[in-house]
Amino acid sequence: QVQLVQSGAEVKKPGASVKVSCKASGYTFTGYYMHWVRQAPGQGLEWMGRINPNSGGTNYAQKFQGRVTMTRDTSISTAYMELSRLRSDDTAVYYCARASRAVAGTFGYWGQGTLVTVSS
Amino acid sequence: DIQMTQSPSSLSASVGDRVTITCRASQGISNSLAWYQQKPGKAPKLLLYAASRLESGVPSRFSGSGSGTDYTLTISSLQPEDFATYYCQQYYSTLLTFGGGTKVEIK
Numbered sequence: 001q002v003q004l005v006q007s008g009a010e011v012k013k014p015g016a017s018v019k020v021s022c023k024a025s026g027y028t029f030t031g032y033y034m035h036w037v038r039q040a041p042g043q044g045l046e047w048m049g050r051i052n053p054n055s056g057g058t059n060y061a062q063k064f065q066g067r068v069t070m071t072r073d074t075s076i077s078t079a080y081m082e083l084s085r086l087r088s089d090d091t092a093v094y095y096c097a098r099a100s101r102a103v104a105g106t107f108g109y110w111g112q113g114t115l116v117t118v119s120s
Numbered sequence: 121d122i123q124m125t126q127s128p129s130s131l132s133a134s135v136g137d138r139v140t141i142t143c144r145a146s147q148g149i150s151n152s153l154a155w156y157q158q159k160p161g162k163a164p165k166l167l168l169y170a171a172s173r174l175e176s177g178v179p180s181r182f183s184g185s186g187s188g189t190d191y192t193l194t195i196s197s198l199q200p201e202d203f204a205t206y207y208c209q210q211y212y213s214t215l216l217t218f219g220g221g222t223k224v225e226i227k
Contacts, residue, residue: 035216045156045164045207047216059214062121095163103169105211106154110163 002026004096004111011117017084020114022096029077030054032099035107036070036081038092048094051079086118122146122210126219132227139195141222143208148188152212155184155193158221159204167206168193198224 007021022034036048049060051070058070069082079096093113100108123146133139143153151171156164166175168184171191181196195202203226208219 037218044221045158045209045218047209047218050216061215097163100166100169100175102173102175103154103211105152105216106166106169106209107156107164108166108175113163 002098002109004098004109006094006096006111006114009115009117011119012086014087014118014120016086016118017082018086018116019080019082020094020096020116022079022081022111024077024079024098027098029072030074033104034070034072034079035097035099036068037095037097037107039095039113040089040092043092046092048081053079083116086116088118090116091118092116121215122149122213122217124208124210124217124219126206126208126222128222129220130223130225132225133198134227135198135200137198137227139198139202139224141193141206141208141224143186143191143193143219145189145191145210145212149210149212151187152210153184153186153191154209154211155182156207156209157202157204158207164207195224 003025005023030053033050035050051058053072072079095113096111097107098109100106125144153171155168158164172184183194205221205223
């Protein structure tokens with residue numbers, strides 16, 4: 001079965017960077033886009049961007065352009081999301097999510113989430 | 121970016137009630153709309169896609185409709201396990217966006 005397992009919680013200082021990993025199993029990693037979605041405490045869902053694991057091509061939400069980098073390592077079926085110049089309002093749970101089988105733009109499978117806390 | 125506006129932001133309902141949530145896009149999205157359910161501390165769960173198509177395993181009391189810019193999610197008879205927050209999401213554009221969410225609480 002499809003599984004997305006994310007790295008553990010992180011605590012970072014303002015201005016630092018964080019890199020979250022998402023290890024995929026149960027399907028062909030290069031066959032589906034991987035997306036990243038975040039959720040600040042008590043807030044809604046926010047799409048950050050996506051990576052094509054086959055080509056490495058990326059699309060980022062305008063809000064995160066210049067601060068986010070999504071990469072992948074196909075040899076270990078793992079996607080990464082790095083966010084730089086962290087601010088306190090970047091405190092959130094970060095999810096990786098794979099497209100559903102039915103429609104590429106929807107999220108049928110999710111990781112368990114990684115809490116990133118930005119605090120001085 | 122396409123903006124998605126959900127209403128209401130919260131509602132109180134009783135078990136057995138019919139519940140309707142609306143989602144409006146800032147431009148036409150040609151039924152490229154999904155709905156998700158999220159419970160506290162959990163990842164969201166896909167309920168419907170293409171505005172009205174039920175994801176496998178989702179109970180038939182959930183339904184969706186709409187066209188153009190306006191869409192609705194209906195729960196025909198609210199069950200105890202349906203108390204959660206619901207989000208719409210458009211995938212018409214490459215740059216995906218979610219609505220702000222609707223929290224369904226117990227009356």
